Amino acid sequence: MSRGTKIPRYRYLTDEQCRLLHEGTCGLLEQVGIDVAHQGAARLLLDAGANERAGRVCIPRHMVDAAIAGTAKRIELAAKDPESTVVLDPDNGPLVHFGTGGQALTVLEYVAGAFDKRPARTEDLAAILRLCENLEHVDFITRPVEPDVAEHEMDLVKTRVFMENTTRHMNLANLVRVENLPAILDMVGDRGRVSFISCLLVSPLHMVDETTEKFMRIVEAGVPVAVSSCCQAGTTAPLSETGAIMQVNAEVLSAIVLGNMVRPGAKLLHRGLPITADLYGDGSPRWCQPDSIRRLACMADLTCYYGIPCCGTAGVSDEPVPSAQTIAEKALGITAELAAGAQFVNSALGLLDRIMTVCPEQYVIDNTIISLAKKHLTAGNRYDLVECAESVVRDSLAAFGAPFDDDDAVETAARAAYVVSAREDISSKSIDTQIETIGKAVCTGQSSTAFMRAARKGLRAGLLYNGSRLESAIDLERLHGAYEMHRNQRSDVCAE
């Protein structure tokens, strides 16, 4: 039995658009290629038929298509509690699962009616995992914060804290030191209970050395791993939705090609995050604005088109503390990703401040948001995504005592409408333009400035949403009370 929720998929892209995006992705990999820093990985790819051009590894289409065909399509992620097994099977269902995530550096603590920020510690990791045991809509755990121990101890301390505090599937996220992998697997026992995330790609189109080594060892061990690439469209990828999706997809697929050469039929999740950069401000990532939400959903759609298990991301608020705006951002993001059919949606609970901060109370809010998103999307045989998203925002705010006035309704409707509206034509011509832009940028050595210069026109054409904030106050006492109630439930569930 698998956890997860079956939702009729909302299609952000047509099959024809997916086909064109795939063509463009293959064009990028063939013509521009990947800068592969890991010599062993480069050799593997070249020996299998890739070409070296100007120091870059250009991967022909037949290698990409073979990897897509050969990679594992169904991945079962076990858990200590058999009821918490997660089955990722995009062609059958798919079931959507939500989990935690992030590598937050700080924790918000509720003290005397306000939130104080402090560095995250090992005991926070344990406390979050125990809290999540009591949250119905947490289907799996991705590491929310790292233990505050010496680097060489982090892997094993993290694994121990997971083993002692969760009955859900354990996605440890990063492997800090490759030599610790055997000890982690020994400690876990059943390898099916653990998985990783590997960020071996850095945009634009660069495969790093050390993380690639870790990725190859994890794949070799037969352990599932999400291949992650996260651009900031406008600074490390084109601002264009088409260009950013193609580039991030090319990055992830290059690792899927590599992974299937290391171990045919490798258990790999596609985790492409083509989010935007805040070109209205300081260039920071925009995780939860309508433009990024739409792009994440489109990427989930494309991944489903391939039939590759999808590790999505939703609900990372850009806000620093729990607020009405935080709830509105997360409610829209979670609803959109749930409808997209991403099967393993991590970072969906607790995260604030662009993944830099977690807040225990926020986990409770996000659990409620997920519950409401499921309720509204499964209320009938069909749904209107914009109306559902508006309802999830409104009901989530009401659950935590935040008023929702006419201005909030207008802003929420505008945000939801943005998420379902295409702003660019996807055509062979636009795809060729994006390949040219990316190719020029990676050849300059100053790709960020090249992408920013090229972003000016798109910026004026509305490729970054520009709206207003929801300013109403939430009832912090009620929120803290709800948190305390969940925290104090079933605290002995993890005892062996």
Add this chain to the structure above:
Amino acid sequence: MDKEQYLEEIKRNVVLGHADKEDEGFDGDMEGTPGVSELVQEALDNGVEAKLILERMSSGMETVGGKFESGEYLIPDMLAAAECVGAATEILEPHLLKEGVERKGRFVMATVEGDLHDIGKNIVITMLKGDGYEVRDLGVGVDAADIVTAVKESGAQYLGLSALLTTTMVHMKDVLDLLEKEGLRDKVKVLIGGAPTSEEFAKKIGADAHCRDAFEAVHVLRDFSAKAA
């Protein structure tokens, strides 16, 4: 075009961030028309003094700064304008030398050891070039020894260090310690920046300034120059 027309056209193109014929400029419709690089070359060929061109480009950048502060321009607009000036200054370089005009100063820039992030570093470099500094970019993941060697070789008056990770920002202190050991610390002003850094951290490791962003870096350098004058 006469001298004044060249200078005004160069300034107009700086303000519109139109680098060259291939660039689409502020509104995306300037591709195919001469940009700053072509105009500067043409002006030089027609006897316009490099010093005057540099001054008019600076005036253009002041206009751009005003538009940015008022919200009319966004970061990419500011950056595009700075890139125009940076590229044009390289064309002007030999002519400025002949005319005896010196650059504002020499600046070495690097992302520290273990850190591969380059966005912030590249923005700072573009802005500083646009403001008239000679900048040597050492790239990303650069260790302390290579940074200090570059400072020594170039005789730079300024060093910029960037880091985006809490685990790598500690290497900034390694650079400062090595500068001290090599007897270079009082010869170079050290500016640091990057998401996890702060003014407190700059003070703690003994850096001369913490810059929140590229614009602050430009202002900090202007302050240093004003104090030195």
